[in-house]
Amino acid sequence: MALRPIDNALPITPERPKKQTKVALPIQKQSDVTVNDENKAPFPPTTIDATIDYISSENLKPLPDPEIKIQSLVEGLESKDWLKVCDSLNNARRFALYHSTLLLPILEKVMLVLVKAMKNPRSALCKTSIMASSDIFSAFGDQLLLEPTTSDPFDHLLLQLLLKASQDKRFVCEEADKALKAMVGSMTPLPLLQKLGASVSHSNLRIRAKAAISMSHCASKMGIGAIEEFGLVSLVQLAADLLNDRLPEAREAARSMVASIYEKFTENEEEKLESWQAFCQSNLSAIHAQSIVKVVSSQ
Template identity: 85%
Template sequence: MALRSLDNALPITPERPRKQTKVAVSIQKQSDIGVNDENIAPLPPTTADATIDYISSENLKALPDPEIKIQSLVEGLESKDWLKVCDSLNNARRFALYHSTLLLPILEKVLLVLVKATKNPRSALCKTSIMASSDIFKAFGDELLESTTSDAFDHLLLQLLLKASQDKRFVCEEADRALNAMVQSMTPLPLLHKLQAYVSHGNLRIRAKAAISISQCVSKMGLEGMKEFGLVSLIQIAADLLNDRLPEAREAARSIVISIQQAFTENGEQMQESWQIFCQSNLPAIHAQAMAKMAKIVPSS
């Protein structure tokens, strides 16, 4: 009875709905889309990402009125609208392929934009910048090293090695093509000096990608070019890579060794004896023994 009277004395008030807790959500402004931030997670693909045109070099056309359009190229490349940057990168590719003399004075600025765009978490922008790198390598070759600062080229090279080492396949394959275009378009010797630093990189995939590019450079060189770089340095690089964890690095090392051996043979050296003496003089015994075994299984040309 006491409980009943208490219920009658206290009217039941309907429970008010709870107020929703306000949560601060970071909204990306349109003006910030093109800004590079390596510390944020990759952005999810959008409709624009899915429909972006990746134009092959063969399908790029010369620009009408290039002397006028070159004046607005830098502004477009530095835009905060990533779609505009993609469009400007494709125009930079056209300038490289058809109007390279107009692009040459601003080549340094273009390289800096390429580095920034390659770092961007948007895959579409990243891939477009890598494609632009390939066309610039093809158009300028050694002139790229002569017309830009060493730092600008070094930063671009590192980004290409990084992108070639990642798991996102369509970006990785494009970076591989850019590295190959670089090797095919440039003189091996100065490029070898640039790549040498990366065969001891802490990232094993970067080591492997650098090793592949080095092996491609060495395959283009004769014995004199190898000597100019340093035969001892080359054989030491190969010996270290032969023990690397990744098979791609080990295979590149074998390719380097084969190229050096063939260069010895083509210059009239007594293959087995001279190679064994050279390795024993410049390598630890265990590495020299491995090199001697390779000389026995590699046919002379």
């Protein structure tokens, strides 16, 4: 006897496999691993970073075959590899100290590279470029000011050094201070004082103070003739403004500047203080004259 099918039976369907749950894993970008940010804590030094040597000027040696190596210097300075740029900057220092005539034709390009390297957030590259600027100042001195172009790389270099001398990274700040001292020590005070004049009125307080310190060092090297060529009244007025600056470094630089000017102004005067007081009263406002006279009378 044949069996009858059950009408209400449901058809049997095969069971579908369960979907695997996807888990999102964080991906660490390469740039986050290898690049230090000035605004964050630095990463631990890697093997590559540890190979950077900060060579003092006294320990730099002349280059073998400098006529051949000068041809590849610019290419090395413009490399995308920051390690190669550091090495090329040290070679530029050697050229400056021992083969300056070979470096002179490309000096403007080298200075532009220094400015770019100082802006780099990698501290090793920044410090090496500052050290290179010190050696270039010592080697070329006033030649850096003789033929300014429309871009005037010296102005950009000066501003970067003032910026680096004003920041909180101590080892960069100290190196920039050394470079500014090398600059003042290797250049004629008058044209350098004219260059610094723009920075001493900068809106950044720290830049203004660092510029004032360099101006004070320039004034101490100048005779009364050079001071008068710059503008005796202008220089004293500038010092009077700085005496009221918010930063003590700027005020101290102003007092030092006033003392230098006073010593040279009254060198051949019998009544020194009276002569100085008469000059200040006839050329400055009453309040500025009083503050300037007070600096020298309290010494």
